[in-house]
Amino acid sequence: MFKTLLLVIAAAVAAVLLYAATRPDSFSLQRSTTISAPPQKIHALINDVKAFNTWNPFALKDPAIKLRYEGPPSGPGAAYAWESETVGAGRMEIIEAAAPSRVAMRLDFEKPMKASNRVEFRLQPMGAQTEVTWAMSGPMPYLSKLITSFVSMDRMVGPDFEAGLANLKAAAEKG
Numbered sequence: 001m002f003k004t005l006l007l008v009i010a011a012a013v014a015a016v017l018l019y020a021a022t023r024p025d026s027f028s029l030q031r032s033t034t035i036s037a038p039p040q041k042i043h044a045l046i047n048d049v050k051a052f053n054t055w056n057p058f059a060l061k062d063p064a065i066k067l068r069y070e071g072p073p074s075g076p077g078a079a080y081a082w083e084s085e086t087v088g089a090g091r092m093e094i095i096e097a098a099a100p101s102r103v104a105m106r107l108d109f110e111k112p113m114k115a116s117n118r119v120e121f122r123l124q125p126m127g128a129q130t131e132v133t134w135a136m137s138g139p140m141p142y143l144s145k146l147i148t149s150f151v152s153m154d155r156m157v158g159p160d161f162e163a164g165l166a167n168l169k170a171a172a173e174k175g
Contacts, residue, residue, distance in 0.1 A: 030135035039100035055167035
């Protein structure tokens with residue numbers, strides 16, 4: 001009986017490991033919202049790393065987060081690094097900016113696990129409003145494939161993107 005139970009458990013573990021190996025080698029996710037503000041105003045809140053962290057949901061999760069800013073205050077080369085018990089450690093740098101329609105960033109995580117992703121904000125004017133899309137993509141190493149076999153990247157990060165876009169909307173529509 002015990003031997004049979006061990007074989008069933010081993011088979012289940014093997015099935016999960018094999019399933020994880022078949023998962024895609026990359027991921028992408030995005031969220032969008034409409035903001036009643038011009039693209040220029042919204043772009044300034046994204047393209048300036050200090051302004052970015054006034055609405056960034058990840059930075060707001062930990063009041064004790066340690067932020068270190070590097071490079072120019074905005075545009076390509078502007079960067080910040082963070083250390084936090086809650087959200088880990090890493091660095092984000094603006095790599096491309098096309099005012100007022102786009103900002104692209106490189107997002108490097110050190111903790112809780114190493115990862116390097118691309119983040120992009122796209123701003124599309126729609127009359128008196130602007131549609132803002134926050135997208136992230138990156139590679140999926142085997143450990144990530146294993147984790148996302150149980151909970152999708154979209155479910156892990158999507159709600160934070162939604163909260164961040166709501167924060168950005170509130171900041172851009174203020175005043």
